[in-house]
Amino acid sequence: MPDTDQPPLPPRPSPQDEVAVQAWLDEVILRHYRQLYCYSLSLTGHEADAADITQQTAVKFAQHWSSIREDGAIRSWLYTTLYREFLLFRRRTRKTVEFEESHLSVELHQASPQELNADGSTAMELLERMDEPHRSVLSLFYIEDLSYREIAEILDIPTGTVMSRLSRAKDTLRTLLAPAL
Amino acid sequence: MTEEQLQLLRAARPDRQDDGDPAVAEARAAVARAGDTSLAWLESERAVDLKMKASLGQVEPPPSLEAALLMAMRAVRGTVTPPENLRESVLASVRNPEVQPITAPPQNMVPISRRRWLGWTTAAAAAAAFGGFRVWRRISSIPMVDLTAALAAITAKGVELGLMSPEKSAIAGWLRENRAPRLGKFPVKLDALERKGCQIYGIQGHAVSLECLLLPGMRELHLYCTASAEVAGSPANEAAPDVRSYEGQTLATWSQADLTLWLFSHEAPDLIRELLG
Numbered sequence A: 001m002p003d004t005d006q007p008p009l010p011p012r013p014s015p016q017d018e019v020a021v022q023a024w025l026d027e028v029i030l031r032h033y034r035q036l037y038c039y040s041l042s043l044t045g046h047e048a049d050a051a052d053i054t055q056q057t058a059v060k061f062a063q064h065w066s067s068i069r070e071d072g073a074i075r076s077w078l079y080t081t082l083y084r085e086f087l088l089f090r091r092r093t094r095k096t097v098e099f100e101e102s103h104l105s106v107e108l109h110q111a112s113p114q115e116l117n118a119d120g121s122t123a124m125e126l127l128e129r130m131d132e133p134h135r136s137v138l139s140l141f142y143i144e145d146l147s148y149r150e151i152a153e154i155l156d157i158p159t160g161t162v163m164s165r166l167s168r169a170k171d172t173l174r175t176l177l178a179p180a181l
Numbered sequence B: 001m002t003e004e005q006l007q008l009l010r011a012a013r014p015d016r017q018d019d020g021d022p023a024v025a026e027a028r029a030a031v032a033r034a035g036d037t038s039l040a041w042l043e044s045e046r047a048v049d050l051k052m053k054a055s056l057g058q059v060e061p062p063p064s065l066e067a068a069l070l071m072a073m074r075a076v077r078g079t080v081t082p083p084e085n086l087r088e089s090v091l092a093s094v095r096n097p098e099v100q101p102i103t104a105p106p107q108n109m110v111p112i113s114r115r116r117w118l119g120w121t122t123a124a125a126a127a128a129a130f131g132g133f134r135v136w137r138r139i140s141s142i143p144m145v146d147l148t149a150a151l152a153a154i155t156a157k158g159v160e161l162g163l164m165s166p167e168k169s170a171i172a173g174w175l176r177e178n179r180a181p182r183l184g185k186f187p188v189k190l191d192a193l194e195r196k197g198c199q200i201y202g203i204q205g206h207a208v209s210l211e212c213l214l215l216p217g218m219r220e221l222h223l224y225c226t227a228s229a230e231v232a233g234s235p236a237n238e239a240a241p242d243v244r245s246y247e248g249q250t251l252a253t254w255s256q257a258d259l260t261l262w263l264f265s266h267e268a269p270d271l272i273r274e275l276l277g
Helices: A018-044 A047-067 A071-093 A113-117 A120-128 A132-143 A148-155 A159-176 B003-011 B022-034 B036-056 B065-076 B087-093 B115-130 B144-157 B168-177 B269-276
Strands: B099-101 B194-203 B206-215 B219-227 B242-246 B249-256 B259-265
Touching: A018 A047, A018 A071, A018 A120, A018 A132, A018 B065, A047 A071, A047 B065, A071 A132, A071 A148, A120 A132, A120 B036, A132 A148, A132 A159, A132 B036, A148 A159, A159 B003, A159 B036, B003 B022, B003 B036, B022 B036, B144 B194, B144 B206, B144 B219, B144 B249, B144 B259, B168 B194, B168 B206, B242 B269, B249 B269, B259 B269
Parallel strands: none
Antiparallel strands: B099 B194, B194 B206, B206 B219, B219 B259, B242 B249, B249 B259
């Protein structure tokens, strides 16, 4: 989960100060990589692919950090970039069936909310049972604690779409958790 | 309570940091007016949200990821050059050591985006941490059945070629350069096929080379090859190829010149027999 008590990022170094730039880039990535990986894992469902996409995001950040105008926009930039990398990955691998708004894929196995505490695997499995558009919205909501407006910005979709997808995804979640609710 | 308010409340973060939003506040008030059942629903939603958040917060990235990311950022910015020959280290350091391409990416690829690069950078980071690369040692021979299953899985998943070239000589040179096992003399009809490229895999510490051949219509054949001495239960040398169905593919296995070979395809067994004839 994002650590709201983290101190603010150190000031951006001069691009000419190679050592300081590297230290600053490291600091940014170390703050975000766990959540980025978790989000990537929720999208791909595969550890190696998730690590690959996370790494590609970090690499893009190292290349383009100076084009991000404000430090406050870094988080959104990272998630936007990661999601684009995921879309490229999906296009290359064609593992994921194109989304149809009319259905969510739900398997019959059900979990209990108590199981969610053990480790992240049960929660991740629940996310994996959803179609990608719902999964991507719900993952950002839970993993990075983003507002629906921020999610809309990252995924480049209207806020109304985010709200409706969140609502439907939560319906699915409740169905999967139904026995204990 | 309207559908829009319902959606808004479900989109509001469970730690209530969105309560300052007038629309959210109004939706909460509408829930309160709707009675205890609606309030209970809202609370149960929040409870699930908090548990999901806490649970996903427990997901741990691979231990090597942090070092790999930092190394990758340095590599792309040109402040670090990864060592050129990390074959041994990759085998020792990848998180899943069962199957991994172990050769350098071709010049025309963007290496940083490839999974093997993750292995390289992980290896480089591990090397930095431990002060030197581990020496790869072959532990024991690998059962034929295990190796066949691993190769079938690689093929089914889709191979990633380390060298893409139609030139036999280029493929032979590349495999030789990387000290990979290679069949010197192909069955005549097989040898006549067009080439697509090659790769080398490390499977439980054993190097297995792959040559991808093409039938008309871009139908791929995957010929894997390793030293028979490393395979427990390899076919008798120079015996006729055993052609059969294997997990949805057609598989031919045989031994030739101290090498064990696997040919995977989706072609009819008779065609494979003819090619190996």
